Amino acid sequence: MTRFRRASAAAALSLALLAGLAGCGDDGGSDDGTVTLDFLSLAWQKESVEANKRLVAEWNEEHPDVQVRYVQGIWDTVHDQLLTSFEGGEAPDIIHDAADDLTDFAYGGYLADLTDLLPASLRADIPEQSWRTTTMNGGIYGVPFLQEPRMMFANTDLLRESGVRIPTPADPWSWREFEEVAKELTADTDGDGGTDRYGVAWGMKEPVSQSVNLSLSTGGGLFSREQTDDGPKNRVGYGPRDSAVAETIDRQVNEDHTAPRSSLGMSGSDTLPGFFAGRYAMVPLNFSYRQLITQQAPDGFAWSVLPMPAGDGPAGGLAQGVSPQTLSVAEDSDHRQAAADFIAFMTRPEHMAELAAGDWMLPTGREALKDPALNTEEYGWRTGVQVARSLRPAPVLGVRGYREWSDKIATPAFQRYFNGDTDLDELRESLVEDGNLVLDRYQR
Secondary structure (H helix, E strand, O other): OOOOOOHHHHHHHHHHHHHHHOOOOOOOOOOOOOEEEEEEEOOOOHHHHHHHHHHHHHHHHHOOOEEEEEEEOOOOOHHHHHHHHHHOOOOOOEEEEEHHHOHHHHHOOOEOOOOOOOOHHHHHHOOHHHHOOOEEOOEEOOEEEEEOOEEEEEEHHHHHHHOOOOOOOOOOOEHHHHHHHHHHHOEOOOOOOOOOEEOOOOOOOOHHHHHHHHHHHHOOOOEEEEEEOOEEEEEEOOOHHHHHHHHHHHHHHHOOOOOOHHHHHOOOHHHHHHHHOOOEOEEEEEOOHHHHHHHHOOOOOOEEEEEOOEOOOOHHHOOEEEOOEEEEEEOOOOOHHHHHHHHHHHOOHHHHHHHHHHHOOEEOOHHHHOOHHHOOOHHHHHHHHHHHOOEEEOOOOOOOOHHHHHHHHHHHHHHHHHOOOOOHHHHHHHHHHHHHHHHHHHOO
16 A cells, blocks of 8 residues: 555444445436445545545536545454455445455456546546556556655755755665765764764565565566566566665665664654654655655654656656555446446546645646745745646555565565575575465466
């Protein structure tokens, strides 16, 4: 997922979701001919929920014959709950999800092909690379509307004091330059012989998405589509371009000691106290973490949003994979065109920009990205908009078996590697040999 989660509310909201989905399998009609569509929304931040509900209310006022009922869901359990609702014939008409969760549902026949249901203006406004995140099995199974890159968050005062060059999207650090910057920022500030300020803290509690998505900057990507005697199949590969970023992290943790080993088991939010305290000069985080930083940073703490380092890959080396948030229509919906019309309404440029601002993310649409509210220096919005041009589909999208490969093979393999328990050859063997055995089971 492209969100950090609030697990504390999971149990209560799970019950609410199940209750909300119950009864969604009817034809959505009423005695007076009014159609009612259920919209499962995963918005959870206050501003985002308010924006979604405001747009639903606006739609309902403008469309008295097609009413939308807002159903609140949560990210943590949505996959299993959707699967249950699909199999039980009680799926919501309109589904908010993420592109990396659509694969099994699309191939399973649970989602409607939107190819002929969406207006030409919407198809033209969203770039083709974003449409590729939801295109599989010969159809389009979701409208990608929100996205967020990985960014480098930096302590502004420490950067200035060090005298290092400040990167921009037009002139980013190379990965090698970034390693040198991290050395400059690492210090023993109290003179006791031990490092008490690290150049960077890598929160690698979930190492797979970072490792895979950032590998695009160096021309990697791990997954390829090969033609075999049994037809086209996804395969895992892990050559030098795929492993370049992982090798950088390994050097910083285990050789240069510019990144603490203790951060490897942390989530992004776990690194923030050390960032605020000056223990970490930089932390790579998803773009939406800006909201959490504005809420939690101590008074007077100055922070900057920088592009991630660039390699020699496509898009000037700034390319990275993303899995956008999506809006889909259930195949079993009795009102697929009306549901698609609502999605088109929600993703009008002005509405897409409003939803992006509420979620502290970036819209996919070209026109929404031009919105003045998103093109300000405040909170790094403009830097994010500039980086958005380099975003590409996450390599894992459309790969059947990815979830099992990630959980059972890749996550423990990367954790062992970053901890220094295995070397690069052993990491490659696990990812490729064991990984392809997993993928093969899904592609028979």
